[in-house]
Amino acid sequence: MSAFDLLPGAPDSPVLLHVPHSARAIPEVVRHGIVLDDTALERELDHITDAHTAELAERAAELAGLTPWRFVNRLSRLAVDPERFPDEREEMAAVGMGAVYTRTTHKDELRRPDTDPEPLLARYFRPYARAVTEAVAARLAATGRAVIIDVHSYPTEPLPYELHGTGPRPPVCLGTDAFHTPPELLQAARQAFAGFGGTGLDSPFAGTYVPLEFYGTDARVSALMVEIRRDTYMAEPGGAAGPGVERLATALAALVDTV
Numbered sequence: 669m670s671a672f673d674l675l676p677g678a679p680d681s682p683v684l685l686h687v688p689h690s691a692r693a694i695p696e697v698v699r700h701g702i703v704l705d706d707t708a709l710e711r712e713l714d715h716i717t718d719a720h721t722a723e724l725a726e727r728a729a730e731l732a733g734l735t736p737w738r739f740v741n742r743l744s745r746l747a748v749d750p751e752r753f754p755d756e757r758e759e760m761a762a763v764g765m766g767a768v769y770t771r772t773t774h775k776d777e778l779r780r781p782d783t784d785p786e787p788l789l790a791r792y793f794r795p796y797a798r799a800v801t802e803a804v805a806a807r808l809a810a811t812g813r814a815v816i817i818d819v820h821s822y823p824t825e826p827l828p829y830e831l832h833g834t835g836p837r838p839p840v841c842l843g844t845d846a847f848h849t850p851p852e853l854l855q856a857a858r859q860a861f862a863g864f865g866g867t868g869l870d871s872p873f874a875g876t877y878v879p880l881e882f883y884g885t886d887a888r889v890s891a892l893m894v895e896i897r898r899d900t901y902m903a904e905p906g907g908a909a910g911p912g913v914e915r916l917a918t919a920l921a922a923l924v925d926t927v
Contacts (some may be wrong), residue, residue: 669693671747672796674803675738677729682811683736683924684803685729686818686877689745690722698747698788701779704772714906715773716745718821719898720913725819727917732924736817739803741796745769746778748793750800751818751877754785763829767793773827801879808888815853815927816891818843818877819920824899830872838868839900843876843893847884853892853927860923864900864916890927894920 677683692713694702704712722740729735741750752758752767764771764778768785772778807814822841826833840861844854858867876893898904901912 669742671741671743671792672799673738673740673742674799675729675740677735677737680811681734681736682807682813683734683815683817683927684807685725685736685738685920685924686800686816687718687722687725687738687740688750688818688877689716689718689820690720690740691742692717692744693742694744694746697791698743701783701788702746703777703779708776711905712772712778713744713746715823715827717906718819719906720902720909721819721821721896723909724896724901724913724917724920727913728920728924731918731921733921734925736924737803737807739800743792748788748796750793750796754789754793759831760829763831765829771829773829775828797879801881804879804882804889808886813888813890814882816877816889817920817923817927818891818893819896820873820893821896821898821901822873823904824897826872832872832874835871836868837872837897838866839864839897840867841871841873841893841895841897842867842869843874843895844870845876845878845891847887848878848889848891849876850890853890856926857892857894857923860919860926861894863919894923 754767758766770779804814876891882889
């Protein structure tokens with residue numbers, strides 16, 4: 669299977685829905701390096717996976733007036749987490765959850781602490797980063813701008829690994845960047861998701877994903893992270909989706925059409 673997919677949208681759409689954490693698939697070569705037994709691994713996947721977010725983005729693309737592009741990770745973030753810095757800049761490395769995780773959501777051992785991350789970075793992380801960079805560059809070339817909407821979900825109750833889990837946990841958390849999130853994009857998201865009981869800002873998760881080639885330098889690339897609290901659309905942890913998916917997809921499509 670492909671490690672990721674770029675799913676085409678309308679040629680004149682600047683929007684890229686980025687879905688990095690929706691999958692549970694773990695290649696056998698990756699599984700060999702994980703110390704959890706199968707039962708514990710399934711339990712960890714229940715907690716760490718942003719379940720059903722790929723389906724949510726797919727439905728939003730179907731509902732949008734101008735079909736956005738989608739970039740979807742097909743592997744679990746337990747292979748590599750494509751949104752982490754692969755070096756000392758990554759704050760989550762403090763809890764063993766840099767680009768290659770060595771600890772679980774409950775701070776148990778996932779990989780041996782002396783694991784060399786380089787083979788996984790070379791095989792999965794860097795090709796992913798190049799492909800997203802190319803996808804954003806293509807939107808810039810085609811439309812003169814790119815709008816990255818990063819689609820995530822998070823648990824209703826904080827998990828032990830969270831560095832900022834004591835803050836508010838609104839139905840929809842909007843993650844922003846001082847350079848790449850313009851006020852009009854943030855306002856459009858607040859309006860689109862207003863019907864879910866309120867939106868919050870950068871809590872419990874902050875920031876948004878922009879490929880490093882454009883980060884902090886190219887204002888034509890705007891970005892916003894949409895973190896959806898899981899009780900709004902699914903049974904936790906790792907359970908079935910509910911009717912909230914359709915409502916959320918409609919709201920996400922409205923955001924796509926606004927921007």
